[in-house]
Amino acid sequence: MPKKLTALRTPMRRLAVVGVAGVTALSLASCAQSQRGNDAGQGKVGGTMTFGAEGAPKLFDPFYATDGATFRISRQIMEGLVGFEPGTAKATPELAEKWSSSPDGKVWTFTLREGVKFHDNTDFNAEAVCFNFNRWYNQKGAGQSEAVSQYWVNNFGGFSDGKDPSLFKSCTAKDPKTAVVELTATTSKFPDVLGLPSFSMQSPTAMRKFNADDVKAQGDSFVYNEYALKNPTGTGPFKFVNYDTANNSIELARFDGYRADKAKLDKLIFKIIPDETARKQALQTGDIDGYDYPAPADWAQLKSQGFNVAIRPAFNIMYLGFTQKTNAKIKDVRVRQAIAHAINREQLVKSQLPEGAVVATQFIPDTVDGYNPDVKKIEYSTAKAKQLLAEAGASDLTVNFYWPSEVTRPYMPNPKDIYGAIAADLQAAGIKINVTTKPWNGGYLTDVDQAKADLFLLGWTGDYNTVDNFVGTFFGTPGNRFYTAGAPWGEKLAADLKKADAEPNKAARDQLYKGLNKQIMEEYLPGVPLSHSPPALVLKKDIKGLVPSPLTAEEFGPVSKG
Amino acid sequence: MLRFTVRRLIQLVGVVAVLSLLLFAWLRSLPGGPVSALLGERGTEESRARLTAELGLDQPVITQYFKFIGRALSGDFGTSTGVQPGTPAMDIFLERFPATLELSIFAIVLAVAFGIPLGYLAAKRRGGWLDNVGVVGSLVGVAVPVFFLAFLLKYVFAVNLQWLPSYGRQADALEATRVTGFFVLDGLLTQEWDAAWDAFVHLLLPGVALATIPFAVIFRITRAAVLDVLDEDYVRTAESKGLTLQTIRTRHVVRNAMLPVVTTIGLQTGALLAGAVLTEKVFAYPGLGEALAISFERRDYPVLQMVILMAALVYVVINLVVDLSYALIDPRIRTR
Numbered sequence: 084m085p086k087k088l089t090a091l092r093t094p095m096r097r098l099a100v101v102g103v104a105g106v107t108a109l110s111l112a113s114c115a116q117s118q119r120g121n122d123a124g125q126g127k128v129g130g131t132m133t134f135g136a137e138g139a140p141k142l143f144d145p146f147y148a149t150d151g152a153t154f155r156i157s158r159q160i161m162e163g164l165v166g167f168e169p170g171t172a173k174a175t176p177e178l179a180e181k182w183s184s185s186p187d188g189k190v191w192t193f194t195l196r197e198g199v200k201f202h203d204n205t206d207f208n209a210e211a212v213c214f215n216f217n218r219w220y221n222q223k224g225a226g227q228s229e230a231v232s233q234y235w236v237n238n239f240g241g242f243s244d245g246k247d248p249s250l251f252k253s254c255t256a257k258d259p260k261t262a263v264v265e266l267t268a269t270t271s272k273f274p275d276v277l278g279l280p281s282f283s284m285q286s287p288t289a290m291r292k293f294n295a296d297d298v299k300a301q302g303d304s305f306v307y308n309e310y311a312l313k314n315p316t317g318t319g320p321f322k323f324v325n326y327d328t329a330n331n332s333i334e335l336a337r338f339d340g341y342r343a344d345k346a347k348l349d350k351l352i353f354k355i356i357p358d359e360t361a362r363k364q365a366l367q368t369g370d371i372d373g374y375d376y377p378a379p380a381d382w383a384q385l386k387s388q389g390f391n392v393a394i395r396p397a398f399n400i401m402y403l404g405f406t407q408k409t410n411a412k413i414k415d416v417r418v419r420q421a422i423a424h425a426i427n428r429e430q431l432v433k434s435q436l437p438e439g440a441v442v443a444t445q446f447i448p449d450t451v452d453g454y455n456p457d458v459k460k461i462e463y464s465t466a467k468a469k470q471l472l473a474e475a476g477a478s479d480l481t482v483n484f485y486w487p488s489e490v491t492r493p494y495m496p497n498p499k500d501i502y503g504a505i506a507a508d509l510q511a512a513g514i515k516i517n518v519t520t521k522p523w524n525g526g527y528l529t530d531v532d533q534a535k536a537d538l539f540l541l542g543w544t545g546d547y548n549t550v551d552n553f554v555g556t557f558f559g560t561p562g563n564r565f566y567t568a569g570a571p572w573g574e575k576l577a578a579d580l581k582k583a584d585a586e587p588n589k590a591a592r593d594q595l596y597k598g599l600n601k602q603i604m605e606e607y608l609p610g611v612p613l614s615h616s617p618p619a620l621v622l623k624k625d626i627k628g629l630v631p632s633p634l635t636a637e638e639f640g641p642v643s644k645g
Numbered sequence: 646m647l648r649f650t651v652r653r654l655i656q657l658v659g660v661v662a663v664l665s666l667l668l669f670a671w672l673r674s675l676p677g678g679p680v681s682a683l684l685g686e687r688g689t690e691e692s693r694a695r696l697t698a699e700l701g702l703d704q705p706v707i708t709q710y711f712k713f714i715g716r717a718l719s720g721d722f723g724t725s726t727g728v729q730p731g732t733p734a735m736d737i738f739l740e741r742f743p744a745t746l747e748l749s750i751f752a753i754v755l756a757v758a759f760g761i762p763l764g765y766l767a768a769k770r771r772g773g774w775l776d777n778v779g780v781v782g783s784l785v786g787v788a789v790p791v792f793f794l795a796f797l798l799k800y801v802f803a804v805n806l807q808w809l810p811s812y813g814r815q816a817d818a819l820e821a822t823r824v825t826g827f828f829v830l831d832g833l834l835t836q837e838w839d840a841a842w843d844a845f846v847h848l849l850l851p852g853v854a855l856a857t858i859p860f861a862v863i864f865r866i867t868r869a870a871v872l873d874v875l876d877e878d879y880v881r882t883a884e885s886k887g888l889t890l891q892t893i894r895t896r897h898v899v900r901n902a903m904l905p906v907v908t909t910i911g912l913q914t915g916a917l918l919a920g921a922v923l924t925e926k927v928f929a930y931p932g933l934g935e936a937l938a939i940s941f942e943r944r945d946y947p948v949l950q951m952v953i954l955m956a957a958l959v960y961v962v963i964n965l966v967v968d969l970s971y972a973l974i975d976p977r978i979r980t981r
Contacts, residue, residue: 133817141730149687150730228699229692230683237687300699301716304679304724304947307731328729329740329826331931332817352817357939361812361929364804368811489942524944526676532690543686562691 126627126643131350133332134639135362135374139355140333143323144295144311145280146219147226149233151635154280155375156353159335159639160202161283161317164193164212165274169630169638172398172450172548174275178207178284178318188269188587189252195260199342201286202322209256214287216254216264218296225300234281234546237556238272269587275547280636289316320346320640331355347628347643366390366621372644373622373629379437379496382619391622394439397615398633399494400446400553401542403505404610407573408534408566412477416608420461421471422482422538423611425512427463431504435497436616443612445600446554450633452589453550453596458604461611468512481515485536490523493618493635494542501613502540532564545634550596551584558609559584565609572607653968657961664957665950669710672946678702679726682944713950722951727943728936734951737936742955743826744814745925745932749917751852756859757910764867764906765899771872779864786861792923795854799927802850812929815844851928855920859913866909870902877901904974911967915960 138152145157166177176182179193199207219235221243229236241247250273252265266273276282285295293310300306315323320343321335333353337346354371356362362374363381367388377385382392403426405413412418428442444458472478486502495501499520506516519536521527531539541564546552551559558567559580567573576599583595603609620637622629628641680696681688697703701712716723722734729737767776803811815821815828821840824831829848832841874880875898883893921934929935933952940948 139729149685225699228696230680230696230699233684233687301721301724304700304726305731306724306733312731327817328732328737329744329823329931330814330817331929334817354813354817355931356812356929357935358926358929361927364799364811365929368803368807370811370813370816521676524677524682524942526681528681528685528688529677529693532688532693541686556687560689562689564689 126347126641127645128347128643129349130644131352132348132373132626132639132642132644133352133354133371135356135365135371136353137355137359137362137375138357139331142307142311143313143315143326144285144307145283146235146285147231147298147307147311148281151375152355155635155637156323156333156335157280157283157315157317158319158636159321159351160315160319160323161280161285162319163277163279163283164195165278167278167547167632167634167636170396170632172545172633174278174548177278182274184273184587186587188273189266191264191266191274192257193262193264193274195262196342197260199318200340201289201318202316202338202340203286203289204340205286205288206259207284207318208259209262210259211284211287212262213254213256214290215282215284216251218290219282220249220251222296225298225305226296228300228305231298231305234279238276238279269585271549271551271584271586271592272547275549279546283317286316289314318342320344320638321351324350341640344641346640348639351639366623369623372626373620375620375635376491376493377619377621378491379619382437385621389624391624391626392619393622393629393631394437394617394619395631395635396450396633397439397441397448397494397617398450399542399544399618400443400448400615401492401494401501401540401613402443402446402610403613404531404536404539404541404565405608406531406534406537406539406564406566407569407609410482410537412475412480413482413537414570415475415477416606417471417475418477418480419608419611421468421475421477421480421512422509422514423461423608424464424471425468425514426505426508426611426613428611428613429463431501432614432616435500435504436614437496437619438617440614440616443614445604446557446610446612447550447600448545448615451545451548451550451553453593453600455597455600458601461604465508465512472513478513479515480513481517482509482537483517483519483535484509484538485519485521485527485531486540487523487527488520489525490527492542493544494614494616495540496616498540505540534566547634550600551580554596554599554603555580555584558603567607567609570607570609576603576607649972650969653965657965660961661954661958665714665954666710668950668953669713670706672949673702673706673709675944677944679944679946682727723947725940725945725948727945728939728948734947737948738933738951738955740826741931741933741936744828744930745918745921745934747827747829748848748851748855748921748925748930748932749914751848752855752917753859753910753914755852755856756863756913760860760863761867761906764864765871765902767864768868768871768875776868779868783861783864786857786864789857790923791854791858791920792927794857795851795924795927798850798854809850810847814847814930815840819843847930851924851930854927855917855924858920859910859917862913863906863909867902867906870905871898874898874902900974904971907970907974908967911963911970915963918956918959 136152140153140156141148141150143157145153162177164179165174168175178196180196182191182193184191195209201207222232225231227242239250241249250266250268252267255263257263290310293314294308295310297308298305320338320341322338324334324336326333335351337349356365359378365371366374386392405419407414432440432442444460447454472480486498509516521530530536543553557563558576561568561573561577567576579599583592583599586592586595625645627643629637680693684692725732725734725737763779767779770776799811802809819840821837822835824834828844829841832844880897883897921932922937925932925934926938936948937952
């Protein structure tokens with residue numbers, strides 16, 4: 084990808100030196116200015132930060148993405164109506180200044196910030212907001228595939244062609260700073276869901292120009308357009324410059340027209356280094372300034388070498404799932420309780436999970452509204468487990484236990500060791516185990532979904548702060564991977580979760596969820612919640628201003644180097 | 646000569662066709678697959694089935710294969726789902742092939758530059774210290790796994806001593822101009838000396854790691870071949886004819902000894918990709934080897950197919966070139 088005329092390059096560099104001196108002087112001046120009235124303006128302005136990413140982004144249009152590698156980048160380029168308070172999962176106004184809803188929670192009025200520009204210098208206004216909503220709603224063909232528009236399908240349902248019902252009804256631009264969004268139902272996830280990177284506001288002009296909606300299914304995969312691959316345009320503190328695929332790096336630069344405090348860094352580079360050890364060594368040699376997901380086993384070493392291991396608040400869950408389909412004994416709640424009692428979760432968390440991990444008492448972390456502190460704890464007792472098994476006539480219990488290889492997840496850093504610890508506990512309670520290991524993408528998920536495993540290890544990282552995002556995902560439809568439809572209460576639980584989700588009054592809704600969380604744990608027990616375990620990122624000491632986010636939604640705008 | 650070449654080319658097409666079918670069927674018999682990789686934790690049995698149908702993965706393998714061939718003939722080899730999602734597999738290949746080629750050429754040049762002279766010298770001074778050191782050294786070279794050596798080199802020279810870069814092809818800050826995709830060459834062509842030097846420095850560690858096995862093999866074959874030839878009657882005849890030592894060496898010994906060495910170089914070059922998978926992964930060097938490793942992990946069928954097929958094609962072509970060069974070195978082969 085030639086960037087400039089080659090023959091000019093060397094002389095250009097000499098000129099650039101002079102230029103840089105000038106820019107430095109300017110930026111120093113602007114730094115001094117911005118610090119005057121603003122505490123947040125500390126930290127050096129200028130410089131380039133290189134951050135090691137574990138994978139290549141799928142593309143740069145977050146609406147079509149589900150992968151963390153894409154979101155990490157699009158979060159710097161784009162913003163949503165709703166954002167999250169740094170370091171928390173609490174929804175906060177971003178491009179919307181404020182919002183209000185009708186009493187039934189179906190009509191939402193967003194008041195927008197004024198004077199906001201997209202990177203292509205077009206205006207952000209209510210018309211742009213509705214353009215985005217209508218674009219999502221009017222996807223055609225391959226654009227409707229769950230692998231393409233997954234967050235829309237999971238959160239809003241169908242599209243304008245009406246094949247499946249949709250949560251979205253309409254968007255009206257009342258005036259340039261007021262957008263009204265109408266929904267077809269009441270749901271707890273609104274408006275928090277708009278904080279997801281997939282629902283970021285993108286420039287209508289740029290999307291039209293580069294055919295943003297052109298997606299085709301072709302062979303084993305999908306083909307995307309010029310917009311998604313090369314021209315993402317948002318309102319964020321950084322703008323997209325270039326993806327050098329030959330050198331595996333993505334370059335962003337400060338957007339000088341940003342609506343608030345401008346980014347401190349001149350340049351932000353994401354370098355793709357898929358190998359974990361290679362990432363660590365690149366940091367140690369000083370080639371990169373930080374990277375995501377250091378293995379918990381490396382935390383101590385990295386700290387002792389003077390790096391800053393920034394631990395995110397845990398916003399995830401790891402659980403041991405039961406499949407209520409093939410093994411008749413598992414359908415007996417006493418057997419499921421016995422398994423829960425047999426596992427020493429305190430020990431598991433202490434010995435297998437990183438610093439900051441805690442035992443889970445229910446399927447959501449305690450930061451989610453609707454968490455019930457009064458859920459009866461399942462204590463570790465091999466004797467109790469044996470007794471329950473005997474009562475259920477299942478003292479000879481044999482289970483098919485699946486664990487995934489070739490994978491680490493933020494909530495599950497070392498599946499093999501976690502399996503080992505749990506298996507030893509179960510065997511101590513007299514349970515026999517048929518173990519199966521399969522690669523995560525090489526049959527594990529498929530087998531679990533086909534009910535081949537009686538017990539399986541899996542988890543979830545929350546997208547936003549609602550019970551529905553966790554528990555609703557797990558048990559909200561009867562056809563889930565726990566096969567709760569096979570249990571007498573499966574349909575009821577799904578219906579109750581829907582009812583709670585549709586409750587417009589927040590206090591009443593939280594109360595409903597508290598009740599359900601208790602019921603799930605004390606009556607149904609469709610799985611054993613094991614732990615909430617914090618993922619980390621690691622940074623050089625001279626990188627300042629990065630706030631670790633439970634949603635892995637770190638913003639690099641306020642970050643400075645040196 | 647022409648008929649010989651044409652016959653070999655036809656064989657080549659057959660080999661690639663059979664191989665592509667086998668590869669296609671093998672990939673699709675693996676458990677899991679791209680659907681799993683695309684949906685992750687969010688998948689359900691239902692959404693999985695729907696997506697499988699959308700992608701046409703529920704059709705018989707042979708139908709899928711002919712569709713694939715149909716598209717491939719029009720230049721469409723599918724789009725990556727895991728390595729660089731959204732990018733055509735062909736583009737990924739075209740971008741990464743120069744990277745691997747650059748590394749491989751560097752490695753093979755290293756191996757030849759050291760292997761042949763040292764092998765020749767070792768044979769000439771058979772039993773001397775150079776010979777002994779060379780033989781033991783080459784044994785170690787063959788025996789040590791490439792990835793282990795790669796780790797070792799990286800740990801010592803990049804992490805501990807910090808003399809050389811630990812990963813990648815080039816520092817990002819350089820913003821080098823790209824012309825051919827061969828970074829060292831690009832730097833030379835555009836006279837961006839710092840960029841060329843930086844790319845060269847990035848080649849050193851992976852290049853040395855990758856060169857050890859071919860070096861060891863070339864050294865041993867050269868040594869054995871030269872020893873063989875030195876014992877031949879014609880060398881004695883030449884000596885008794887009173888030819889100068891210089892003439893005997895260049896005309897008779899080296900030329901005849903080169904035949905097995907050339908074969909070896911060809912085979913080793915083809916086999917470099919296997920070593921490159923591991924070396925490139927260790928050094929996060931964005932070449933075909935790294936693409937192969939990642940695409941397997943993430944079940945990126947289009948990229949897997951592309952890379953394996955192209956690697957096979959390259960291997961077959963190298964063999965063809967070796968055979969043709971035989972014909973040049975040894976005229977008897979042409980007439981057969």
